[in-house]
Amino acid sequence: MDTLDTACFVAWFEEAARLVRRDRDRLTELDAAIGDADHGTNLDRGLTEVIKALAESPPDTPVQVLTSAGATLIRRVGGASGPLYGSVFRQMGKALRAPVTLAGFSAAFEEGVVALERLGKAALGDKTMVDALAPASRALALAVRDGVGVREAFEQAARAAAEGAQATIPLQARKGRASYLGERSIGHEDPGAASAALFMAALATVAV
């Protein structure tokens, strides 16, 4: 099967919610080191609400999943990560066309990442969630170009995101709270990049 259906998208967020719940304390500790110690709590609260909303008004289409998730994140998380993650999924939803092929998914995801970069005024290397999401998007695009299957494409995206998150460690932050620390932000993984890697890891597990 080459197309991703509504259940796939729901499963994506369910798995992301599970991973974030599992790693909540780790994310908060990463945020404690260079931020304000709330990223795990923020995202866990947001994704719990996302799952609740999806259960309460079951979506009919992938677009509805993304639109619902994006809106819920914006409406329930607050902080920097709420609007930023919310915008990724909202924009992705806007860009997505049915039926969802890997190429369609990749193109829409890229639009989500671009919206994030625009909203956060962040570029690769600023030590933010962009550092995980942009490489993931690139990995998806390359997979499409190379005709790779969905499962492998998602796995490559997850790997790219995980590597991107790791790569934030030696960087000095230029955006978000961590930037206040100047050189002291060096040596710590960005919490948003870490949570973004979880989103992509979740995607890999739900691949058809």
Added chain:
Amino acid sequence: MDTLDTACFVAWFEEAARLVRRDRDRLTELDAAIGDADHGTNLDRGLTEVIKALAESPPDTPVQVLTSAGATLIRRVGGASGPLYGSVFRQMGKALRAPVTLAGFSAAFEEGVVALERLGKAALGDKTMVDALAPASRALALAVRDGVGVREAFEQAARAAAEGAQATIPLQARKGRASYLGERSIGHEDPGAASAALFMAALATVAV
């Protein structure tokens, strides 16, 4: 020599000041256990001022030493122990007659202790400085009765005060801050009794 001169009285307070300075932290720790952790600081501050005042206007008589010390303690210490110790010495000074014999000293000291008991409305066994000073006064009176020499009389008074302070340990406080603790005051030495024992120990070392 059977009479106590001015220098003896000055030496008494100098030695008391030295002992209290040496044991300041111990007294404060005793007060921390069942009070407000200031007894060592209070008394050290007061006796430092006493010595300063005695140096600034050198006293001509034992009465002047006691009057000056009593007034300085009242004027400089505050808390419960300032007025209480101050009254002991002020009253003792009022009662003292020249030349100062052991019998005269003992009688005046007893008047000081009675003034303390009256001001503090405290009796033996209430777990206060009275528990050290009253036995010391009684030891002095017995020494006078038995015709003991000054040095030995003061040593007996010091011993009685030290034993009296130790005897406060199993008592439940009925006066001062420690009384707020109810049964929890049991098992701790009363800080004022401990400092009173130091006063009497000082007396023993300056005996002629």
Added chain:
Amino acid sequence: MKKLINTADSVVEDALNGMAAAHPSLRIRDQVVYRAEGPRPGKVGLVSGGGSGHEPLHAGFVGYGMLDAACPGEIFTSPVPDQIIDATKAVDGGAGVLHIVKNYTGDVLNFEMAAELVEDVEVASVLVDDDVAVQDSLYTAGRRGTGATLFVEKIAGALAEEGAPLGEVARVAGEVDERSRSFGIALTSCTTPHAGKPTFDLPETDVELGIGIHGEPGRRRAPMVSARELAGIAMEAIHGDMPLHGDLLVMVNGMGGTPLMELYVVFAEVAAFVKGKGARVSRSLVGNYVTSLDMQGFSVTICLLDDALTRLWDAPVETPGLRWGR
């Protein structure tokens, strides 16, 4: 221990210098804090004082509608008679002076000595003893004066400002004390600058129930529980001693190291308890008012209001620590 101080010996003086610099409405002389404008002829003067470490009490309550002078002692050590004598003489406007004294042996003795020694000024005194954690019996020094001191200072201050005579001001001050009860709970000990380490050790799992405001340990230690349960313990102790009814003045007071947010959490529980007893929170204060250095914890103080007391509570007050109506 880390404290924003220069030396342990200078902390009271340094803090008073800061008060003087921050509040042109105050004048500080020989460790006594006065209203800058001096005594008002015909007005009863109000003097209070006690050990330092309870800020804003007392110095922060000097000003229109409250105290005329405050005598701060060393940390947790009552002031000496000289300070009280100075203050009493200086604030007398010819109508006499009320001493507001918290019931601690040291405070009582030093105020008594001062009252005896001061000449040519009519002095009355009120003893504040609101802390229900202490048994009021022959076997204690009596109940401690804690949060109700603020109520007494505010209400007596308003009455004095209206020109009431000394006897009347003293009577109402005593009435406020009689109608007020407090109970305090510590999550941590305070640390005095001189001792440099906590007065008592309290494990992460425990609280001290029935503490005063000088870092004395409380009546007993108990497991740490929720704000709801802690508020319940404090309220039961108060209600058991003085059944709550009618209009109440309720203060949820921080011990110095507890943030306002947590005090509001406690206040919500206190208000729910009051409602449950059929009484009403008519006036309230939430904040750090009668503190114990850096201690974490809270106390609740409740006064049974009547119309007269409510009117006096509402009257204008203008001090660094409490201000409304002007």
Added chain:
Amino acid sequence: MKKLINTADSVVEDALNGMAAAHPSLRIRDQVVYRAEGPRPGKVGLVSGGGSGHEPLHAGFVGYGMLDAACPGEIFTSPVPDQIIDATKAVDGGAGVLHIVKNYTGDVLNFEMAAELVEDVEVASVLVDDDVAVQDSLYTAGRRGTGATLFVEKIAGALAEEGAPLGEVARVAGEVDERSRSFGIALTSCTTPHAGKPTFDLPETDVELGIGIHGEPGRRRAPMVSARELAGIAMEAIHGDMPLHGDLLVMVNGMGGTPLMELYVVFAEVAAFVKGKGARVSRSLVGNYVTSLDMQGFSVTICLLDDALTRLWDAPVETPGLRWGR
């Protein structure tokens, strides 16, 4: 960690319930705090907000002469657009609404989203960024908004109360921010209820210099020194960025766990520094106003006053956290 809370999840809601119970002048609806009396026709509405944990900021500054509404987020987490939209609509008296936004990515994004989404209300916004500890460069998110937020809210609030139009209120708000600088120092980390342990570890011997109000570590760690030296570090940082001159509004602010006495000790040093530079402490505030949960430490915020700003600062204000003149 011991905190006066029921659960970490309910702390914001519980504290807001306490505020509602304590302050009849406030109405709380859907996690937005309003003046009970609602908007005044023709008056510019003032809305602020941000993460909780900074009490009394912002909810404690809702009332006459200051904010019309505050939007408290979760602990250290900016509010969501829905709250801001609700608040903006509710407080509009037809003259438009000013958003007072502290410069944090989260606050900026959520207020921006709300401003875009709200319809039929003219919205202006002012960004507060007073913290000199942060370099204002392309390589940071810009300076943080800290203590000056209180100044902006007070002064803009007074101007709005006078009936000034939105553009004028926004302009003066921006001016206050431009003329204000802050610097903060932590003696201890705060502990968030959810994390349950200190955000950073700070040994007994060290302090964090240049901290914000969210428990972020500061720009650097330094040895603990006297209040005089710490005040000097803060003042040099401020003076180096904005040379002090003329009449100053000076706030010595506690971070939540620091007792008032210590803040007065710091204030004395700050006042001496100001004098040494030939400037003058014209107005001042000493207390816990813009806090970071239970953190021990302080910040200094200074605003260069002129006659107009002084007049607006002195204008009556009646909020739970700041009150004078009525």
